[in-house]
Amino acid sequence: xxxxxxxxxxxxxxxxxxxxxxxxxxxxxxxxxxxxxxxxxxxxxxxxxxxxxxxxxxxxxxxxxxxxxxxxxxxxxxxxxxxxxxxxxxxxxxxxxxxxxxxxxxxxxxxxxxxxxxxxxxxxxxxxxxxxxxxxxxxxxxxxxxxxxxxxxxxxxxxxxxxxxxxxxxxxxxxxxxxxxxxxxxxxxxxxxxxxxxxxxxxxxxxxxxxxxxxxxxxxxxxxxxxxxxxxxxxxxxxxxxxxxxxxxxxxxxxxxxxxxxxxxxxxxxxxxxxxxxxxxxxxxxxxxxxxxxxxxxxxxxxxxxxxxxxxxxxxxxxxxxxxxxxxxxxxxxxxxxxxxxxxxxxxxxxxxxxxxxxxxxxxxxxxxxxxxxxxxxxxxxxxxxx
Amino acid sequence: xxxxxxxxxxxxxxxxxxxxxxxxxxxxxxxxxxxxxxxxxxxxxxxxxxxxxxxxxxxxxxxxxxxxxxxxxxxxxxxxxxxxxxxxxxxxxxxxxxxxxxxxxxxxxxxxxxxxxxxxxxxxxxxxxxxxxxxxxxxxxxxxxxxxxxxxxxxxxxxxxxxxxxxxxxxxxxxxxxxxxxxxxxxxxxxxxxxxxxxxxxxxxxxxxxxxxxxxxxxxxxxxxxxxxxxxxxxxxxxxxxxxxxxxxxxxxxxxxxxxxxxxxxxxxxxxxxxxxxxxxxxxxxxxxxxxxxxxxxxxxxxxxxxxxxxxxxxxxxxxxxxxxxxxxxxxxxxxxxxxxxxxxxxxxxxxxxxxxxxxxxxxxxxxxxxxxxxxxxxxxxxxxxx
Numbered sequence: 068x069x070x071x072x073x074x075x076x077x078x079x080x081x082x083x084x085x086x087x088x089x090x091x092x093x094x095x096x097x098x099x100x101x102x103x104x105x106x107x108x109x110x111x112x113x114x115x116x117x118x119x120x121x122x123x124x125x126x127x128x129x130x131x132x133x134x135x136x137x138x139x140x141x142x143x144x145x146x147x148x149x150x151x152x153x154x155x156x157x158x159x160x161x162x163x164x165x166x167x168x169x170x171x172x173x174x175x176x177x178x179x180x181x182x183x184x185x186x187x188x189x190x191x192x193x194x195x196x197x198x199x200x201x202x203x204x205x206x207x208x209x210x211x212x213x214x215x216x217x218x219x220x221x222x223x224x225x226x227x228x229x230x231x232x233x234x235x236x237x238x239x240x241x242x243x244x245x246x247x248x249x250x251x252x253x254x255x256x257x258x259x260x261x262x263x264x265x266x267x268x269x270x271x272x273x274x275x276x277x278x279x280x281x282x283x284x285x286x287x288x289x290x291x292x293x294x295x296x297x298x299x300x301x302x303x304x305x306x307x308x309x310x311x312x313x314x315x316x317x318x319x320x321x322x323x324x325x326x327x328x329x330x331x332x333x334x335x336x337x338x339x340x341x342x343x344x345x346x347x348x349x350x351x352x353x354x355x356x357x358x359x360x361x362x363x364x365x366x367x368x369x370x371x372x373x374x375x376x377x378x379x380x381x382x383x384x385x386x387x388x389x390x391x392x393x394x395x396x397x398x399x400x401x402x403x404x405x406x407x408x409x410x411x412x413x414x415x416x417x418x419x420x421x422x423x424x425x426x427x428x429x430x431x432x433x434x435x436x437x438x439x440x441x442x443x444x445x446x447x448x449x450x451x452x453x454x
Numbered sequence: 455x456x457x458x459x460x461x462x463x464x465x466x467x468x469x470x471x472x473x474x475x476x477x478x479x480x481x482x483x484x485x486x487x488x489x490x491x492x493x494x495x496x497x498x499x500x501x502x503x504x505x506x507x508x509x510x511x512x513x514x515x516x517x518x519x520x521x522x523x524x525x526x527x528x529x530x531x532x533x534x535x536x537x538x539x540x541x542x543x544x545x546x547x548x549x550x551x552x553x554x555x556x557x558x559x560x561x562x563x564x565x566x567x568x569x570x571x572x573x574x575x576x577x578x579x580x581x582x583x584x585x586x587x588x589x590x591x592x593x594x595x596x597x598x599x600x601x602x603x604x605x606x607x608x609x610x611x612x613x614x615x616x617x618x619x620x621x622x623x624x625x626x627x628x629x630x631x632x633x634x635x636x637x638x639x640x641x642x643x644x645x646x647x648x649x650x651x652x653x654x655x656x657x658x659x660x661x662x663x664x665x666x667x668x669x670x671x672x673x674x675x676x677x678x679x680x681x682x683x684x685x686x687x688x689x690x691x692x693x694x695x696x697x698x699x700x701x702x703x704x705x706x707x708x709x710x711x712x713x714x715x716x717x718x719x720x721x722x723x724x725x726x727x728x729x730x731x732x733x734x735x736x737x738x739x740x741x742x743x744x745x746x747x748x749x750x751x752x753x754x755x756x757x758x759x760x761x762x763x764x765x766x767x768x769x770x771x772x773x774x775x776x777x778x779x780x781x782x783x784x785x786x787x788x789x790x791x792x793x794x795x796x797x798x799x800x801x802x803x804x805x806x807x808x809x810x811x812x813x814x815x816x817x818x819x820x821x822x823x824x825x826x827x828x829x830x831x832x833x834x835x836x837x838x839x840x841x
Contacts, residue, residue, distance in 0.1 A: 072465065286666060286670055412520075
């Protein structure tokens with residue numbers, strides 16, 4: 068096992084009816100800005116529950132944060148925060164609203180010229196301050212509710228970039244699984260696959276003799292495989308919703324990634340599909356991961372075989388045969404929840420692959436992945452495998 | 455799954471050589487009291503590493519905290535803390551030193567007449583303040599390094615009582631697995647069994663459809679079963695030591711216990727064996743747990759069978775036959791690491807059982823366990839089964 072630090076002070080408040088606890092968690096001595104997305108919280112009752120709990124609190128609102136939140140939109144929120152002297156941000160929505168809110172939190176106090184620098188890292192300033200924030204989660208998927216990560220898209224330049232800081236970890240996150248009851252199939256499926264691939268990025272690397280981390284990762288994968296279809300089949304199954312929601316949180320709160328190598332190249336490549344073609348984040352991961360497993364079958368062999376044996380019970384055949392079966396099982400799972408795994412399923416052709424390869428070359432990203440050996444040429448191979 | 459809150463802000467610093475990081479973690483604006491036990495830290499090099507990292511810090515020391523730390527000793531430390539105006543406590547030792555340090559932290563600022571009230575709960579005061587503390591762990595076992603629990607023994611009255619508060623969670627805990635290299639067999643075995651039973655107390659209850667919690671618990675159990683014997687066989691196996699250490703921390707940091715029923719009656723009963731006969735804590739758990747599984751085989755049936763199937767691969771036979779096999783496998787594991795499971799192994803006879811039963815009756819503890827149905831008579835039955 069590698070050395071590590073783990074520090075996750077996010078307070079999780081989990082269960083049906085728990086949104087009412089917001090009342091005791093929200094600060095009362097500062098102005099609060101409630102951030103939200105396209106308005107689904109008006110229809111599913113969450114907005115009313117939140118407003119009820121916020122009675123007596125000085126609140127302004129900022130809605131309209133998009134999926135893959137836009138830098139352009141978030142800059143308007145930052146203006147409002149500064150003008151209104153907001154002291155606390157409350158994200159009411161899914162991972163995109165929360166990621167956007169984290170960027171607002173850091174951007175509002177950014178000493179540089181343009182908060183975009185927080186994402187590019189091209190700045191003389193370290194990130195030293197952010198407004199405190201809390202979250203009411205309405206969609207299990209990204210794990211953003213229990214980490215300090217944020218991904219933001221700049222429409223103008225078709226770029227999707229990430230930053231991370233303990234400063235933007237939520238002070239609290241309220242997770243009421245009944246929010247799942249009103250989600251469309253598409254969002255449930257996206258959430259299941261997103262969480263699944265978060266685990267894979269921290270697990271499907273090379274062994275370092277870390278059995279707790281491996282088994283916890285496998286526990287989350289098996290739970291998603293079992294509970295995801297239950298949620299899709301019966302949106303009112305509370306336990307299935309709760310288990311799906313907790314699995315998604317545990318998938319990316321840092322715990323399964325301590326002391327082990329991490330990959331994240333499936334995300335890095337997938338972000339380009341969203342940046343150029345606007346495909347849902349989870350769907351891009353479902354496209355890239357099978358290609359990644361195929362092209363990196365040699366480097367990742369030990370962990371692919373362990374994953375196959377423990378998660379899918381695949382133990383027969385040569386190593387290569389097993390790896391093929393394991394990739395097929397993974398693809399079948401993604402497709403069984405309604406998520407396609409080829410670029411053509413999203414009307415994307417070969418010209419996209421050239422654009423991605425050139426962008427990676429241009430950015431000097433000559434080797435990504437846990438071993439730093441996925442070249443722009445291999446990125447192209449991975450995508451070609453999934454055409 | 456039941457509703458829950460989870461909030462664990464302890465910073466874990468894990469790995470070989472990490473004690474040096476103490477330098478950046480210790481506060482420099484207050485007087486620090488370093489607490490320790492019987493002096494093993496002088497022999498294994500930990501004391502020297504700690505002192506090196508504390509150069510320039512205003513430090514006083516308090517040694518001699520016993521296994522099952524004594525109220526009488528800790529009261530002397532509280533006097534010293536108050537006299538010297540100590541502002542931060544640094545526990546350098548195992549779970550007993552750390553539990554004792556937590557009591558010192560709370561007791562030093564206790565507004566009542568006697569800090570013993572923190573343990574009995576017979577007081578008008580809530581626990582609202584405690585000195586901040588940090589830990590350098592020298593013995594994987596209790597999980598105290600990542601929780602707010604403490605157990606203290608009062609010699610005078612032969613009582614062993616627990617308290618818990620987020621106020622006494624360590625600000626940081628440094629876990630360097632190389633401390634395991636110099637541990638005697640007895641302490642390794644105690645640590646393995648202690649961590650194992652911590653998991654069982656949160657797992658072996660009744661099902662509430664919480665697959666993440668169940669599988670995480672099973673992951674820790676399997677890891678202890680695999681890694682414990684490796685540590686005993688080769689004390690210099692770094693990865694085995696690291697995995698054992700991380701398993702013990704994960705066993706009792708609250709995570710596997712969220713949203714599920716918890717038992718803790720094995721501990722409640724085991725504490726009496728220590729209180730009356732001074733038997734090592736872990737050994738008392740190894741005595742009580744098999745009796746508990748036997749007597750509560752009907753209430754705990756579903757989880758015993760799940761534990762047997764997933765942890766021990768026991769799937770053949772009638773339910774009762776399987777339960778017998780599962781108890782036998784558990785006993786065999788405890789005994790394989792050198793821990794005996796009968797009262798007679800510790801020279802304890804039937805008269806002890808009467809004393810415990812009377813004490814439970816006297817304290818009004820008419821029903822313990824996750825279902826509140828273990829009467830003083832059943833406590834006696836459990837112990838009689840292990841005579």
